[in-house]
Amino acid sequence: MPEGPELHLASQFVNEACRGLVFGGCVEKSPISRNPEVPFESSAYYISASARGKELRLTLSPLPGAQPPQEPLALIFHFGMSGSFQLAPSNALPPHAHLRFYTAPPGPQLTLCFVDIRRFGHWELTGEWQPGRGPCVLLEYEQFRLRIPPFEKARTVLEALKQHRLSPKLTLSQKIKAKLQNPDLLELCHSVPKEVVQLGGKGYGQARGEEDFAPFRAWLRCYGMVGMRSLRDRHGRTIWFQGDPGPLAPKGGKSHKKKSSGAQRGPEDGVEDHPPPSKAPSRTRRAWRGLPEQTTAQQPEGTSLQDPKVPPVTEKGKRRGRRANSGCCRP
Numbered sequence: 001m002p003e004g005p006e007l008h009l010a011s012q013f014v015n016e017a018c019r020g021l022v023f024g025g026c027v028e029k030s031p032i033s034r035n036p037e038v039p040f041e042s043s044a045y046y047i048s049a050s051a052r053g054k055e056l057r058l059t060l061s062p063l064p065g066a067q068p069p070q071e072p073l074a075l076i077f078h079f080g081m082s083g084s085f086q087l088a089p090s091n092a093l094p095p096h097a098h099l100r101f102y103t104a105p106p107g108p109q110l111t112l113c114f115v116d117i118r119r120f121g122h123w124e125l126t127g128e129w130q131p132g133r134g135p136c137v138l139l140e141y142e143q144f145r146l147r148i149p150p151f152e153k154a155r156t157v158l159e160a161l162k163q164h165r166l167s168p169k170l171t172l173s174q175k176i177k178a179k180l181q182n183p184d185l186l187e188l189c190h191s192v193p194k195e196v197v198q199l200g201g202k203g204y205g206q207a208r209g210e211e212d213f214a215p216f217r218a219w220l221r222c223y224g225m226v227g228m229r230s231l232r233d234r235h236g237r238t239i240w241f242q243g244d245p246g247p248l249a250p251k252g253g254k255s256h257k258k259k260s261s262g263a264q265r266g267p268e269d270g271v272e273d274h275p276p277p278s279k280a281p282s283r284t285r286r287a288w289r290g291l292p293e294q295t296t297a298q299q300p301e302g303t304s305l306q307d308p309k310v311p312p313v314t315e316k317g318k319r320r321g322r323r324a325n326s327g328c329c330r331p
Contacts (some may be wrong), residue, residue, distance in 0.1 A: 003079070006198035007051040008138055010085055014049035016088045018112060023047055024104025030103070033098040035122050040073045042066045044104055047112060049085075050138045054078060059127075060101075074127030080120025086113050094227055099123065134225065138197075141190040151246025195219065 024046050027038040044063040049056060056077040063072045077083065086094050090102060090109040097113035098121075135143035156198070199215050222228050223240045232238045233250040 003054040004137065004150065005193040007054065007079065008193070008197055010079070011049040011056055014047065014112070017085075020048045021110065022104045023060075023101050023112070024100050027060075028100040028102070030098045030100075035098065036125060038099070038125070040070065040071070041068065041069045045070075045235075047065075047101060048162040052139065053133055055129060055133070057127065057129070073125075076126060076128070077114065077126045078122050078124075080116060080118060080122070080137050083116045083121030084113065087111070087114050088113060137189045141310050144190065145186045148157070153247060153250040173186075194224045241292070241296050 024043050024120050026041045029035065029037055040060055042060070042062040044066040045065065046061045048061065050059075056079070058075045058077060059072060060075075061072045081280075086097070086132070088094055088111055090111045093100070093111060094113060094115050095185075096117045096119075099114040101112040103110045114121070122259050135141075137144050155186070179206070196219075199219060222242060227239075228242055229245070230238050230239050230240045231245060231249060241246075
């Protein structure tokens with residue numbers, strides 16, 4: 001799912017590809033898209049983009065003197081599973097181009113397209129970031145950083161913050177030095193997306209080609225790596241980590257299942273800790289449910305279920321065993 005670094009890269013692509021281009025006319029939506037129509041028309045306007053978390057904002061800014069008079073319009077895009085922006089000649093649009101912005105004459109006409117193969121992506125006309133969304137790990141890191149481990153108890157965090165305010169033991173320079181030497185989880189939430197942006201490339205998926213995917217796979221350190229652990233919570237979300245998950249790890253969380261040895265291996269195929277197997281039915285119960293009843297007359301001659309090394313069971317013992325089993329083996 002495109003988010004974070006990929007949306008940041010998508011906004012950079014729009015700004016670089018549309019720099020100096022003048023767009024004109026109406027915004028065109030494909031007839032099969034269920035997203036809203038974009039009520040915008042201008043003889044000349046610019047397009048710019050910015051990203052924040054899982055959202056990308058596309059701004060349409062009319063040029064001075066453009067007709068009809070129009071205020072700038074901002075659209076918020078959610079990419080879903082496969083959304084992206086492409087710039088293509090207007091006479092050779094890519095498949096699944098669900099929203100299209102055409103350049104104004106003169107010159108060969110180009111089209112900025114929002115392409116979404118699976119049609120999970122959508123756009124909104126509000127122009128505002130989703131309310132309640134936290135600060136961006138790339139652009140608003142100072143507002144984002146709190147140094148809280150992911151599975152720590154809230155009481156522990158509050159007590160630590162209170163103690164720090166009462167008696168700070170480290171100077172500012174010592175804190176900065178310690179931070180550089182031992183980055184915490186929230187610092188990594190800032191530095192890791194920046195590393196992904198610096199990798200370049202066109203995406204994470206192997207469908208993009210091995211040449212584009214190899215740098216990302218070589219960059220991985222935890223996800224799907226040998227020796228790392230994973231837990232899946234009750235919502236089906238998988239978290240990869242190393243060492244102890246912490247006191248608030250999801251109870252009964254399941255480890256990500258490994259593929260068979262003959263299947264193609266990807267970054268999700270790693271060595272993981274699996275939970276203990278659930279208690280299976282006893283061998284006696286499985287045999288009782290799976291085998292048809294057979295009388296002495298039906299049993300072929302020369303065969304016996306009795307081990308020759310085990311002494312025969314008396315008729316009295318059979319009756320006791322039958323009574324004992326009748327309670328536990330009832331379906």
